[in-house]
Amino acid sequence: MDHWPAKSKWNDMNYLRRVAGFRTVPVEVGKNYLCPEWKQELITFSEFLERIRSNDSTSVETTYLAQHQLFDQIQELQQDIVIPDYCFTGGGEIRSLNAWFGPAGTVTPLHHDPHHNILAQVVGKKYVRLYSASLSDELHPHSETMLSNSSQVDLDNIDKKEFPNILDLEFQDCILEEGEMLYIPPKWWHYVRSLTTSFSVSFWWSDAEKLDD
Secondary structure: OOOOOHHHHOOOHHHHHHHHOOOEEEEEEOOOOOOOOOEEEEEEHHHHHHHHHOOOOOOOOOEEEEEEOHHHHOHHHHOOOOOOHHHHHHHOEEEEEEEEEEOOOOEEEEEOOOOEEEEEEEEOOEEEEEEOHHHOHHHOEOOOHHHOOEEOOOOOOOOOOOOOOHHHOOOEEEEEOOOOEEEEOOOOEEEEEEOOOEEEEEEEEEOHHHOOO
């Protein structure tokens, strides 16, 4: 993505504030969406940038702009990125472009998605862990329908008594560095943690035969 304008522009908080600061965006507050104290808020993008800047303060809860279609909302930012050619593999079509923007320490718990996914790391770096779709049963999905794509296993604090076999499961992991992209196949389980202030874009697309799904 070296040719993306975002590669240089999005590291500049003043630029982001100028093009998007007055817009209202939905953010997640708390450790992650599986925690009981987790909540959502609507704040201005400027306020969100200020929370990122203040994240080292113990008085500020972790705030994450997660899986938001920011580029439908703010055309200036959409012009800073380019849909990777990979996303047209299989003759399918783009399903959604989502922004993931937050401070170090934001976590997306272990889950899977229904579509092909290119995760593009524009600013900062993230740790990513992947488990094959064939391991779904061993990863103990939640029984509730809305959370059935999320694992009950907290990889940040594994309960070895409740999930004794988790440590034996094969996985792949990496640190996704600034300027790199990672392909995540449909139904593959993935856990993501920001190691620095991080701005990522996920491109979801479907196969041609699934366009009617």
